[in-house]
Amino acid sequence: MMAFYFSRLMEIFPFFLKGLWMTVQIAFISLFTCTVLGFFLGIFRSGQNRFLKWFIGVYVSFVRGTPFVVQVFIIFFILPEWGIQLEAFPAALLAMAIMGSAFICEIVAGGISSIPKGQWEAAASSGLTMTQQLRLVILPQAMKVILPPLVGQYVLLIKDTSVVSVIGVMELTRVGWVTVVRIPEGLMVFSLVGILYFVISYPLILLSNYLERRMAV
């Protein structure tokens, strides 16, 4: 029976590849938007404007204090109540962007505030504008602190894409659900799902380890 199910599974393997491709799309679009948004938020979170700091702080706490699956439901089910209709795919991307940017914001803000105040003062004293101080003096130093946890966060984000299966996006985990109905070998089906996730996240884990070692010296 096992062998039969295995050959059935291999027959529908292209279906898994389609799911993997959807996962990769959600993951990489999200990594990009989360990084851009996260840096933007993180820079203001470590900045001078009290109101912005407070506001971003509230946003981050809210995102960190609620389960991602609940956030996905809120976006998918509550927004239509306010007349905003979103397909599952853009809703998934929006949910990922909101969640991921909050975590990356904290990493970036932490990195920036690890740079001594004197570096800002020296750069300011020489006439550099705020943006130049940040771009030329602060961020290049802060990147050493930011990069290892950032890549670690990327791995988490890739794995978190599995949550958007709950709103029907046909990504890898959803493909597993659908398959297991027809091939009732849960272990076999979800092992394959697991292996495919591992294939995309493992290179990033290696990169994270490498950066950790390199930045430590």
Next chain:
Amino acid sequence: MENMIEFKNVHKWYGKLHVLNDINLEISRGEVLVICGPSGSGKSTLIRCINRLEEIQKGEIVVNNTPVHDKTVNLTRLREDIGFVFQQFHLYPHMTVLQNITLAPVNVKKMSRKKAEAIAMEKLEQVGLTDKSGAYPGQLSGGQQQRVAIARGLAMSPEIMLFDEPTSALDPEMIGEVLDVMVNLVSEGMTMCVVTHEMGFAKKVADRVVFMDEGKIVETGKPDEFFDNPKTERAESFISMILTH
């Protein structure tokens, strides 16, 4: 003589602490002013107000005809003319000595890299460190780092140089090399404000010494007069303290 820096009834508070209390001070072009006083007396705060690293709450500060207290003042323009040297050097650790010095000329003055590097080498020669242009700050001694910091300030061709306890973080054997560089600057006619307890330096090159305590200017005088014959009791006890320490 023309005033380069002018404080008029300047007040500053940190919360309830009155760190600058009615400061009135005029520094003329080419003058070398030494500011001393016990820690917490407001001397560092005073010079940090000149390039507006610190904001004041009351009064006026005019630097080279620019009203520094004015909220709309162009800070970049103001700071181009003022070099600042910190107690802890604050060199950029991710850049070489040459990159440290050329950063502001290239990005603020929009100078070509080639020209900025030529000026940087000139300034490095002035502080005696041409051989270190490719080194990173972490590879230099404290004294060398502080000389690079001075070269970095000079590379913007400022009209004023401010020094905030430039030798206090240095091992004793390195203090001399930094003071020598500063003495040479004096002979070039640079306007300088130096927060320091180096009495030898003050006596040798300062035009005036300002003594501060509890946010106020308590006494002002020629260095010899001030150190040998202080008029106030507070200055006297302070001087005896730095002499015996």
